[in-house]
Amino acid sequence: MTTEVTGTPDETVLEAQFADTIGRKDRIEPRDWMPEKYRKTLVRQVAQHAHSEIIGMQPEGNWISRAPSLRRKAILLAKVQDEAGHGLYLYSAAETLGATRDELTEKLIAGKQKYSSIFNYPTLSYTDVGTIGWLVDGAAICNQVPLCRTSFGPYGRAMIRICKEESFHQRQGYELLMTMMRGTDEQRASVQESVNRFWWPSLMMFGPPDDDSPNTEQSMEWGIKTHTNDELRQKFVDMSVPQAEALGVTFPDDGLKWNEERGHYDFSTPDWDEFWAVVKGNGPCNDQRVNHRKRAWDEGAWVREAALAFAENSAAGATDDAAPTDDTAPTNPATTAEEAAK
Ligand SMILES: [Fe+2]
Ligand SMILES: [Fe+2]
Secondary structure, eight states: OOOOOSSSOOHHHHHHHHHHHHHTTOOBOTTSOOOHHHHHHHHHHHHHHHHHHHHTHHHHHTTGGGOSSHHHHHHHHHHHHHHHHHHHHHHHHHHTTTOOHHHHHHHHHTTSSOOOGGGGSOOOSTHHHHHIIIIIHHHHHHHHTGGGGOSBHHHHHHHHHHHHHHHHHHHHHHHHHHHHHTSOHHHHHHHHHHHHHHHHHHHHTTOSOGGGOTTHHHHHHTTSOSSOHHHHHHHHHHHHHHHHHHHTOOOSOTTOEEETTTTEEEOOOOOHHHHHHIIIIISTTHHHHHHHHHHHHHHTHHHHHHHHHHHHHHHHHHHHSOOOOTTTSOOOHHHHHHHHHO
């Protein structure tokens, strides 16, 4: 399509081009024109997602110093570190929409932006690390795999790598629980107790029911979302039941049974009053999570200031001085040691 270059194109032409791109299931990129509401919806969703990754480091980070073995500690450290990385890719994606990380973090701390309500529940035992990996990262995978094809380019591309790492997170959780199920009666009881606590909050991770989710329809029209909350929740239940059977645990729901006609598992309605109470800030750990994030943000202010000052000085230096010669360039000790050994 050729448009005459006679100045700023008409808004209706731009809107038609935008709709056309979405219709072709092609991607909207940061420099493309987009409706202001599309941009705002994405900033809200990507920010909420980024905050969830960062706040989500806390419940499990709580157990790093108390891991039962060096192997478990290494796995948990790697997992929590992955979540930090996910947060950073997502804040970068939000930056391409014009929202800075500082601005988003300040909104999170002020309670103006949300994160997944699951992270407002406490981790009471090391077993919870396994349950979170299996159920919470499992629910995240159901939510996030379709987002790899979301209509905004930087968000979709960030999700591809995130999903690969989430799949490792789920496996390490399931493997931890499987190891415990092969252990003592006490360990098996601990797995069941942990699963009982996390099952319902995991189902709530998909958000409110479709008829109570005002943004879903528009987000689907824009190709931001490709499945509704209820569709994804059903998919998660169908996927988790056989895994629970293989593990030897049950879910705390008497209404959970296979429905031959629907070809899906039926399940009871989550307690949506509890969900809304937690979303509104009244969960068991809301204050603790946000206060911890605020403390880390405040205590890190000097690092951000120093990094900025260093970057400014380096930029000023680069224009004043000649580039460093090879003699002054830092040497890589690993390379030197390797060469010395030859
Ligand atoms: Fe993650
Ligand atoms: Fe994860």
